[in-house]
Amino acid sequence: MAxxxxxxxxxxxxxxxxxxxxxxxxSDLLIGYTGMVSFGHSAFFGLGMYGAAAALLALRxxxxxxxxxxxxxxxxxxxxxxxYFATRLRDIYFSITTLVFSQIFYVVIFTWTEVTGGENGxxxxxxPLSLPGLPPSPLTPAxxxxxxxxxxxxxxxxxxxxxxxxxxxxxxxxxxxEPRTRAIGYAVERYKIVAVLLSGLFAGLAGVLxxxxxxxxxxxxxxxxxxxxxxxxxxxxxxxxxxxPVAGAALFFLLREGLSRYFTQYYLIPVGLIFVAMxxxxxxxxxxxxxxxxxx
Amino acid sequence: xLELEGVNAYYGKSHVLHGVSLAVRSGEVVGLLGRNGxxxxxxxxxxxxxxxxxxxxxxxxxxxxxxxxxHRVARLGIAWVPEERRVFRLLTVLDNLRTGLDRRGVTxxxxxxxxxxxxxxxxxxxxxxxxxxxxxxxxxxxxxAIARAMMLEPRIVLLDEPTxxxxxxxxxxxxxxxxxxxxxxxxxLLVEQNVPLTLAxxxxxxxxxxxxxxxxxxASELARDHTAIHRYLGV
Amino acid sequence: MPPLEQFVIQLVNGLVSGMILAxxxxxxxLIFGIMDVVNFAHGELFMLGAYVGTTMLVVxxxxxxxxxxxxxxxxLLGAVIQVVALRPLLGRDPLTTILATFGISLVLQNYALxxxxxxxxxxxxPISGHFRLFQLEYPWYRIVIAILSATLIGALxxxxxxxxxxxxxxxxxxxxxxxxxxxxxxxWVHTGVFxxxxxxxxxxxxxxxxxVGVNHAMGLDLILKAFIVVVVGGMGNLGGSILASIFVSCxxxxxxxxxxxxxxxxxxxxxxxxxxxxxxxxxxxxxxx
Numbered sequence: 001m002a003x004x005x006x007x008x009x010x011x012x013x014x015x016x017x018x019x020x021x022x023x024x025x026x027s028d029l030l031i032g033y034t035g036m037v038s039f040g041h042s043a044f045f046g047l048g049m050y051g052a053a054a055a056l057l058a059l060r061x062x063x064x065x066x067x068x069x070x071x072x073x074x075x076x077x078x079x080x081x082x083x084y085f086a087t088r089l090r091d092i093y094f095s096i097t098t099l100v101f102s103q104i105f106y107v108v109i110f111t112w113t114e115v116t117g118g119e120n121g122x123x124x125x126x127x128p129l130s131l132p133g134l135p136p137s138p139l140t141p142a143x144x145x146x147x148x149x150x151x152x153x154x155x156x157x158x159x160x161x162x163x164x165x166x167x168x169x170x171x172x173x174x175x176x177x178e179p180r181t182r183a184i185g186y187a188v189e190r191y192k193i194v195a196v197l198l199s200g201l202f203a204g205l206a207g208v209l210x211x212x213x214x215x216x217x218x219x220x221x222x223x224x225x226x227x228x229x230x231x232x233x234x235x236x237x238x239x240x241x242x243x244x245p246v247a248g249a250a251l252f253f254l255l256r257e258g259l260s261r262y263f264t265q266y267y268l269i270p271v272g273l274i275f276v277a278m279x280x281x282x283x284x285x286x287x288x289x290x291x292x293x294x295x296x
Numbered sequence: 297x298l299e300l301e302g303v304n305a306y307y308g309k310s311h312v313l314h315g316v317s318l319a320v321r322s323g324e325v326v327g328l329l330g331r332n333g334x335x336x337x338x339x340x341x342x343x344x345x346x347x348x349x350x351x352x353x354x355x356x357x358x359x360x361x362x363x364x365x366x367h368r369v370a371r372l373g374i375a376w377v378p379e380e381r382r383v384f385r386l387l388t389v390l391d392n393l394r395t396g397l398d399r400r401g402v403t404x405x406x407x408x409x410x411x412x413x414x415x416x417x418x419x420x421x422x423x424x425x426x427x428x429x430x431x432x433x434x435x436x437x438x439x440x441a442i443a444r445a446m447m448l449e450p451r452i453v454l455l456d457e458p459t460x461x462x463x464x465x466x467x468x469x470x471x472x473x474x475x476x477x478x479x480x481x482x483x484x485l486l487v488e489q490n491v492p493l494t495l496a497x498x499x500x501x502x503x504x505x506x507x508x509x510x511x512x513x514x515a516s517e518l519a520r521d522h523t524a525i526h527r528y529l530g531v
Numbered sequence: 532m533p534p535l536e537q538f539v540i541q542l543v544n545g546l547v548s549g550m551i552l553a554x555x556x557x558x559x560x561l562i563f564g565i566m567d568v569v570n571f572a573h574g575e576l577f578m579l580g581a582y583v584g585t586t587m588l589v590v591x592x593x594x595x596x597x598x599x600x601x602x603x604x605x606x607l608l609g610a611v612i613q614v615v616a617l618r619p620l621l622g623r624d625p626l627t628t629i630l631a632t633f634g635i636s637l638v639l640q641n642y643a644l645x646x647x648x649x650x651x652x653x654x655x656x657p658i659s660g661h662f663r664l665f666q667l668e669y670p671w672y673r674i675v676i677a678i679l680s681a682t683l684i685g686a687l688x689x690x691x692x693x694x695x696x697x698x699x700x701x702x703x704x705x706x707x708x709x710x711x712x713x714x715x716x717x718x719w720v721h722t723g724v725f726x727x728x729x730x731x732x733x734x735x736x737x738x739x740x741x742x743v744g745v746n747h748a749m750g751l752d753l754i755l756k757a758f759i760v761v762v763v764g765g766m767g768n769l770g771g772s773i774l775a776s777i778f779v780s781c782x783x784x785x786x787x788x789x790x791x792x793x794x795x796x797x798x799x800x801x802x803x804x805x806x807x808x809x810x811x812x813x814x815x816x817x818x819x820x
Binding site: 346375376387395 | 708
Binding site for chain 3: 037085089091092093095096097099100101103104107110111224225228231232235265266268269271272273275276279280283
């Protein structure tokens with residue numbers, strides 16, 4: 001639908017929102033549903049990006065499937081690593097540890113110039129879209145948009161299944177009252193580890209999509225501030241709703257577009273102020289606010 | 297001098313005080329008795345502003361103090377000695393006292409006079425003046441908590457179960473201290489599980505049940521009313 | 532194996548950067564200890580302190596006036612931030628304060644970029660001159676910073692141990708509720724501590740200014756290290772965070788004998804992970820009873 005109605009700029013814009021929305025959804029699984037504030041999503045995202053980059057640079061011809069596979073694998077490994085260490089810690093210590101981990105990866109990526117391109121990152125060509133049964137065709141902005149929409153849509157459905165399943169219920173119980181959940185007999189650590197793994201995989205998927213869309217991978221995306229921005233999407237949109245964070249991402253990007261006209265590159269000043277004001281006055285986010293307004 | 301009128305309070309969704317009404321007159325010692333969990337400590341906390349009342353009024357010396365911030369309540373002349381004593385464990389005995397002593401408008405001489413008074417009534421505290429609060433025994437911590445409250449020069453002291461967990465000898469000491477307080481003209485609202493002690497020191501007594509005041513009597517009368525004692529306190 | 536002299540030089544370097552880090556970490560750990568707030572914006576207060584220092588230096592021509600002026604200004608800014616943004620969040624989920632301070636850090640970073648531009652500024656050393664440390668010409672200024680930082684921390688410690696307000700702060704940190712019941716105006720104590728923390732961070736920024744260029748990203752690097760030493764030292768534990776600052780900084784300095792400084796930071800990460808695995812309450816905290 002979108003590619004037919006909107007000019008090129010908005011197509012790319014929407015595609016970006018979808019990708020960041022996916023990242024925000026993956027983060028919501030941890031923050032909104034399990035109550036674990038992770039500042040490490042930039043690591044999962046970044047490794048998905050670099051994994052895809054590696055596949056697209058190493059293999060001739062470049063293969064979308066390989067990019068997906070390698071990106072998800074990289075993100076998954078990192079998620080497993082973080083999960084092992086971090087899930088034993090509560091609250092703030094967990095958050096700081098995830099922050100530190102994402103910085104560890106940032107430092108490694110930034111300094112290991114031979115492999116990761118260091119500061120400049122890696123650039124590569126887009127792979128062709130190869131669906132089974134059809135001949136491979138190059139990706140246009142329009143087909144890319146469709147691809148991203150499809151993948152993000154599927155991811156949303158999958159995450160929705162997860163959050164509404166018994167597993168998802170246990171995660172929410174952990175968020176509400178962890179000691180109680182443990183007392184009832186649930187192996188809380190195991191649930192947390194799986195939550196981090198799932199969250200990391202979907203974040204990695206977003207990273208792969210980003211790499212494919214933009215044809216480059218850069219260490220900036222692994223820096224912990226990116227994780228912070230993802231948390232902003234979650235909060236602005238409404239935590240624990242899956243859809244909310246996507247709305248939050250959209251809101252953020254719209255604000256950025258709109259405010260850049262007046263504030264140029266300093267748009268983060270008013271956006272940041274709006275964010276802080278929302279945390280204080282509208283903590284349930286856009287979605288929560290809309291829900292309340294509609295209920296009146 | 298202190299009046300509670302129809303105070304309702306909640307802990308989250310739990311309705312803990314159901315329209316509590318009581319009064320303490322100037323210089324009186326008033327006991328607040330009742331079984332465990334009946335809302336006695338919560339009543340004191342509500343007066344202090346630590347648990348804001350949902351409805352009802354609290355009036356102190358003619359002034360509406362309902363829901364006032366706790367530090368303001370303290371400065372108006374209401375001192376609280378909580379159930380767990382809550383001495384500042386890492387502060388010395390002297391610093392504990394100073395939390396109440398260092399107030400605006402109190403001259404250096406008056407401060408020293410107050411301290412001297414404390415040294416007289418609580419000689420053991422003087423011995424341990426520079427020891428950390430957490431190293432004191434249970435009884436000494438209770439003394440410190442009371443002494444600390446006295447530093448505020450309050451007109452009413454809210455005493456929450458001061459004899460809990462103390463040996464009989466120390467219980468007698470607490471009783472003496474309550475007498476001393478009364479003699480200095482300070483009113484006391486005493487929450488206690490120790491019924492005989494309360495009946496011995498108090499002028500009037502309220503009995504609470506399930507978050508409300510159910511019975512009021514002069515201590516001397518209640519002491520003879522075995523039916524009431526048995527009914528409300530199960531003793 | 533590098534020669535012994537290099538170890539000694541790195542030890543001195545480590546002590547110097549450790550003292551600056553300690554100054555920043557002190558404020559951070561005080562703030563956390565008293566109001567359970569993880570102040571993400573602390574690095575930006577450090578950075579703004581350095582920038583305000585540059586302005587004041589231009590205006591007054593005196594480094595020391597700039598130091599005092601910047602600390603006071605940022606201290607007041609900190610107090611305002613606490614009253615406006617953090618007081619309304621009292622009693623809510625601690626997550627909200629992390630988010631709020633993160634948002635504030637973004638605002639302050641970009642504000643600095645906007646006001647002062649992307650080009651790094653320099654604060655000239657107030658005391659020039661070097662002395663011979665083995666074959667190296669070691670700047671006196673570095674030693675001065677270390678001593679000044681130590682002095683400021685010492686002054687902080689004295690303030691907390693003596694004095695009416697020091698008692699208020701320590702009492703509020705230990706038992707907020709009882710402190711209120713003793714007539715201590717706890718909301719204002721919180722504001723005061725936040726302001727003090729901000730002022731210390733700002734002072735640190737000005738002192739650090741001559742060592743590196745003053746730029747809008749200088750807070751990011753530091754805040755991470757500050758968090759790490761606060762956790763390693765035991766959150767809320769002033770003495771612990773100071774020891775941890777020196778310890779970690781020296782380790783990093785030694786590590787940079789073998790790897791590049793950019794990679795040497797991994798040392799602090801490792802220290803954090805080990806602490807969290809084996810002694811999560813803090814390395815320099817006596818084992819809890």
